[in-house]
Structure formats: C-alpha cells, structure tokens
Amino acid sequence: MKSPKPQVWKCLITLMVLMGWVGLESIAIVKKSEIQSIRRKRHVIVNANDAKTKDTVDIGKSLVEIAERASRDSVNQAVDLVFVVDGSLPMKDLGKRVERGIADMARVFEESVIDYQFALVWFQNLGSSRIIVKPLQRGLLPIQENFVKLPVAKFKGPATGYGLDAIMSGLTDLSFRWDAEKHFVVVTNSALKTTWGTGDEKNELFEKIVDWCQQDEIKINVIGIDEEIQMLLAGRTDGKWYGTKEIRRRIEHVPLVKRSMLDINEVFKRIARHITTTVKQPTDIVFVFDSSLSMDNKIDKICTGLDSLVKILEGEKLDYRLGIIRFWARSGGGDSSVVITKPPLNTQQVRQMFRTLGRGDEHLLDAVMEGVPKLQTPEDRKLVLFVVTDESSSSGPGKEYTAAKAIAVCRQTGAQVNVIGGIVPVGHGGGFVDEFQRGVTETTNGQCYIMPGAEVQLRDRRNR
Structure with a gap:
C-alpha cells in the first residue's frame, strides 16, 4: 500500500486545524452564553433557602390558610367565599393550581362543620372586557363545574382584564347571606385595572370597593403581585395579601x-x-x-x-x-x-x-x-x-x-x-x-x- 502524496497530507492537516478551530469557537460561544445567562439571573434575588429556586409560592397552602381563617372567624358556622380570577394567558399555570386547591379548602370547611358556599367571578380581555359572574352555591361540585364550563376560552389573550371592575361586579351581582363570614379571593399576576380610567378615577372605584366591603364586613384576600393597590385592598378590608412570586427584588x-x-x-x-x-x-x-x-x-x-x-x-x-x-x-x-x-x-x-x-x-x-x-x-x-x-x-x-x-x-x-x-x-x-x-x-x-x-x-x- 502506497503512502499518501505530500499534497494529500497537507490537505488532511489543514482540515484537522480547521475542525479544531471550529470546536474552540463553539466552546467559546457556549461559555459566553452561559455567562450571559448567569448575569441575567442576577437581576432577581431568589430565596437562598430554596435549593431549586422555585419562582412561585405554594398556592394551595395560601388557599388553605384563607379557609382556616374564615372558619375561625365564622360566628354562625357559615362562609360565603368568592373567587375573582384573571383569565389571561400568563395566568394559565397559576389558575390551574387554584382550581386544584379548591378541594382542600372544601375539606377545611367540612372538617370544621362549616356551611360553605363558593362563587366565581372570571375576568378576561379577548379584545374587549369580559366579566362572568357565577352565583354562590353550596358544596364543592358546583364551583368545580363553573371553572370547567366557562363560556369563554380560558387563559387566552396576553393582556389582563379589568380586575377592579370584576371585584365590583362580584359585590353588586352576588347575594350574600347576612350571617355568613364573607371573603373574596382575588387571583392575578398583573396589576388591577378598571375601565373607569387611571389616576383619580381608579382611586374613586378603589374607595367605593373598600367602603362597600367595610360596610358589609367583606374581607378581600389577594394572591397577586406587590402592587400597592392590591396590598391596600387586603389591608383595609381586614383580608390578607399573598405574593405570587417568592423573590426579593433588587x-x-x-x-x-x-x-x-x-x-x-x-x-x-x-x-x-x-x-x-x-x-x-x-x-x-x-x-x-x-x-x-x-x-x-x-x-x-x-x-x-x-x-x-x-x-x-x-x-x-x-x-x-x-x-x-x-x-x-x-x-x-x-x-x-x-x-x-x-x-x-x-x-x-x-x-x-x-x-x-x-x-x-x-x-x-x-x-x-x-x-x-x-x-x-x-x-x-x-x-x-x-x-x-x-x-x-x-x-x-x-x-x-x-x-x-x-x-x-x-x-x-x-x-x-x-x-x-x-x-x-x-x-x-x-x-x-x-x-x-x-x-x-x-x-x-x-x-x-x-x-x-x-x-x-x-x-x-x-x-x-
């Protein structure tokens, strides 16, 4: 067998050098990408105690805590609880976890011998504002069916709906029992908006909601973002605010x-x-x-x-x-x-x-x-x-x-x-x-x- 000609050897050597250079460039690109990814992550400080750095709180635990507090505060062993849920696309994962958590809330009420009713107010923006109000009904099955049988495509549309309008619709359209402990649970990962406008108009609706809740002893709990109006809704109605993100921001x-x-x-x-x-x-x-x-x-x-x-x-x-x-x-x-x-x-x-x-x-x-x-x-x-x-x-x-x-x-x-x-x-x-x-x-x-x-x-x- 003859040895390759000198020209062939030169070609092989050149090819090997080129392959090595491409490989080094690839490694450099990967390393650079990893560094940039790490740098982006520094913009958010995650709980150091969580090795897996979960970016959301335990929604089920928050819902159970709300049910336990409502049970303790109920004087007449009766609770009326209204879910106000944002149906936008970014809410898909959070909304599904809320649906799963309702059964645990019902279990808390049943163990405490509470006569409970659930209602649903669904708000969504599908090119125009949609607010759907499902009435207060006893037991677990009706609220589960209400989440499933909505007359709109769930978790569609990138823009959030009008959450403050949805809360107001719940107050005006639902019939609460006078002797029941009354709670709203607002769930969103966006700012609360209203068709009334911004600035003074938004503040006017906010004050109207708070006055209504204080008069009728309705507590608003919020599973949401650290928006000031969400915290004030909970604080001024004796409810509680829960953050959807378990992060500390710079x-x-x-x-x-x-x-x-x-x-x-x-x-x-x-x-x-x-x-x-x-x-x-x-x-x-x-x-x-x-x-x-x-x-x-x-x-x-x-x-x-x-x-x-x-x-x-x-x-x-x-x-x-x-x-x-x-x-x-x-x-x-x-x-x-x-x-x-x-x-x-x-x-x-x-x-x-x-x-x-x-x-x-x-x-x-x-x-x-x-x-x-x-x-x-x-x-x-x-x-x-x-x-x-x-x-x-x-x-x-x-x-x-x-x-x-x-x-x-x-x-x-x-x-x-x-x-x-x-x-x-x-x-x-x-x-x-x-x-x-x-x-x-x-x-x-x-x-x-x-x-x-x-x-x-x-x-x-x-x-x-």
Missing part, C-alpha cells in the same frame, strides 16, 4: 420605592397623608427610632419631615399624640439599649430625642419585641408605629427574635406600621427591602420606603 426593581419619592421630607408627607386617610379614630403615633451614629447626617431632614407630618395631621384635625422608642447598641455586637417614652410628647420634645444619638450598632427587632408591648396603648386609641432607620432589621446577640415574631407583636397590638428603612446587601451591588420591614407594612396596612442615602451606605460598606 432595590431598582421594588415598585414601592419610586425614585421621585426619595426625599425624606416628601416621604414623611406621604406617610402623614396615608395615616389621615386610613385612621379615623384617636391615634398614638410612636416613632421607633434608630439612634445609632449612622443617622447623624440625616437628622436635620428628619426634623423637617416631622414638622411636615405634624402640619398635615393638624390640618386634617386628627386627634393624635406622639411618643418614641429609641434604640441603639454597643459596637461589635453589644446588647441593645431600648428607651421608651410614652405619649403624649410635643413636637419639640420628639425633635430633641431625634437629635440625642447613641453610638454603635442598632437592632430593630429588639426595639419592637421589647418596646412595643410596653406602650400599653389605651383601647380607645389606634396605635401607629413609625419606624425610622437606615439599616436592615436584626436582633442582638443571644436573642432569638425573628421577623415573624416581631410582625406578630405588631399585629397583636392592632398597630399600623409605616417604615422608612434600610436595604439588605446581597450579590454584586444589589439589595432588597428586608423581611420584617416589608412584611410588617404589608400585613398592617402601612407603607414602606427606603431611607434616602441607604443605597450610598450600601456601596460604601462594600468598598471598604
């Missing part, structure tokens, strides 16, 4: 933190207006104030904000008293100092206490757990807590205080909690509003804002 992605609001005086004004809008009884407003040294460069603006808050409260003729819980800790993980000064204080006294700073660190959870129960707010007065800090929540050494325990303390006192707070540092340059500060405002009908300058402190700590 600071620039948190809807409640708007760049135009990042001014301390403006934030004080907005919280003052929120208090006068949502609280209609004599009120004790108690500041939970971070007296650590890091607050020093913010005190002048905070005092200006205090003056603005008082001006709005007095302009609305709210019967209010001021108090303060100050907290700080020795540097390096020292014990907390929590100093409580009960109402009534005048504005000048509060201003002086703002300016009296300690040293070292701060543990907000210690202040809440140890300070709030000692306020002993009179039964005829509403407690409003106003947290002011530039740091995330923590507890002191050896103390097992958690966000859940601190939220429970606030709820036990019936307090509304408003927060100007800090950011939890994560990843590369990101942060999120921490579990307590965000969670306590969501569950007590308060408002949550980032302390202006907290982002700068976060960067400074990273650069040290």
Whole structure:
C-alpha cells in the first residue's frame, strides 16, 4: 500500500486545524452564553433557602390558610367565599393550581362543620372586557363545574382584564347571606385595572370597593403581585395579601420605592397623608427610632419631615399624640439599649430625642419585641408605629427574635406600621427591602420606603 502524496497530507492537516478551530469557537460561544445567562439571573434575588429556586409560592397552602381563617372567624358556622380570577394567558399555570386547591379548602370547611358556599367571578380581555359572574352555591361540585364550563376560552389573550371592575361586579351581582363570614379571593399576576380610567378615577372605584366591603364586613384576600393597590385592598378590608412570586427584588426593581419619592421630607408627607386617610379614630403615633451614629447626617431632614407630618395631621384635625422608642447598641455586637417614652410628647420634645444619638450598632427587632408591648396603648386609641432607620432589621446577640415574631407583636397590638428603612446587601451591588420591614407594612396596612442615602451606605460598606 502506497503512502499518501505530500499534497494529500497537507490537505488532511489543514482540515484537522480547521475542525479544531471550529470546536474552540463553539466552546467559546457556549461559555459566553452561559455567562450571559448567569448575569441575567442576577437581576432577581431568589430565596437562598430554596435549593431549586422555585419562582412561585405554594398556592394551595395560601388557599388553605384563607379557609382556616374564615372558619375561625365564622360566628354562625357559615362562609360565603368568592373567587375573582384573571383569565389571561400568563395566568394559565397559576389558575390551574387554584382550581386544584379548591378541594382542600372544601375539606377545611367540612372538617370544621362549616356551611360553605363558593362563587366565581372570571375576568378576561379577548379584545374587549369580559366579566362572568357565577352565583354562590353550596358544596364543592358546583364551583368545580363553573371553572370547567366557562363560556369563554380560558387563559387566552396576553393582556389582563379589568380586575377592579370584576371585584365590583362580584359585590353588586352576588347575594350574600347576612350571617355568613364573607371573603373574596382575588387571583392575578398583573396589576388591577378598571375601565373607569387611571389616576383619580381608579382611586374613586378603589374607595367605593373598600367602603362597600367595610360596610358589609367583606374581607378581600389577594394572591397577586406587590402592587400597592392590591396590598391596600387586603389591608383595609381586614383580608390578607399573598405574593405570587417568592423573590426579593433588587432595590431598582421594588415598585414601592419610586425614585421621585426619595426625599425624606416628601416621604414623611406621604406617610402623614396615608395615616389621615386610613385612621379615623384617636391615634398614638410612636416613632421607633434608630439612634445609632449612622443617622447623624440625616437628622436635620428628619426634623423637617416631622414638622411636615405634624402640619398635615393638624390640618386634617386628627386627634393624635406622639411618643418614641429609641434604640441603639454597643459596637461589635453589644446588647441593645431600648428607651421608651410614652405619649403624649410635643413636637419639640420628639425633635430633641431625634437629635440625642447613641453610638454603635442598632437592632430593630429588639426595639419592637421589647418596646412595643410596653406602650400599653389605651383601647380607645389606634396605635401607629413609625419606624425610622437606615439599616436592615436584626436582633442582638443571644436573642432569638425573628421577623415573624416581631410582625406578630405588631399585629397583636392592632398597630399600623409605616417604615422608612434600610436595604439588605446581597450579590454584586444589589439589595432588597428586608423581611420584617416589608412584611410588617404589608400585613398592617402601612407603607414602606427606603431611607434616602441607604443605597450610598450600601456601596460604601462594600468598598471598604
């Protein structure tokens, strides 16, 4: 057998070099794609405790919790429960899990010997608004059939329907039993809209819904997104809000933190207006104030904000008293100092206490757990807590205080909690509003804002 000619060898060698070069290019492209994918994922901070990083909460568990609460609150062993469901295409997976969870809700009612009725309000946008109202009926089978036998193609259309209109249709078209515990369960992964319009028109419909629910003792629970109007619907009707996403967003992605609001005086004004809008009884407003040294460069603006808050409260003729819980800790993980000064204080006294700073660190959870129960707010007065800090929540050494325990303390006192707070540092340059500060405002009908300058402190700590 003859050896290949020199020209053939040259061709073979050239071909092998080309194949190797293409292979390296392919690897480079794959690696680049993987890196870009990882970088995109950094835009969302997922729960680190979840190894599989599920992006949705347990809908079935949320529905069972709603059924358990309705059963406990039912005085006459009767519950009327209305599902208000978004039928748009992005809701397909979520909607199916709601359907599966209804049987578990029925089981809770039956085990508690509850006479229960389900109704369905379905809203969808198929080029025009469609709202379908199915009546309240006893038992599990009718509601399951209502989900199956809808006169529209389910989970079609990329645009969501008009959720606020759907809630209003449920209120006007359904006949509730006067002696029943009444709940709505609104399920959507989009913002709630109305054909009334935006701005003042939307707010007008929102207030009409809230007034109707408060008068007829109807609680609105929302399984939805962190839209302010969804949280307020739950908070102002004594319902509960559940997030469809089990994520913590970076600071620039948190809807409640708007760049135009990042001014301390403006934030004080907005919280003052929120208090006068949502609280209609004599009120004790108690500041939970971070007296650590890091607050020093913010005190002048905070005092200006205090003056603005008082001006709005007095302009609305709210019967209010001021108090303060100050907290700080020795540097390096020292014990907390929590100093409580009960109402009534005048504005000048509060201003002086703002300016009296300690040293070292701060543990907000210690202040809440140890300070709030000692306020002993009179039964005829509403407690409003106003947290002011530039740091995330923590507890002191050896103390097992958690966000859940601190939220429970606030709820036990019936307090509304408003927060100007800090950011939890994560990843590369990101942060999120921490579990307590965000969670306590969501569950007590308060408002949550980032302390202006907290982002700068976060960067400074990273650069040290």
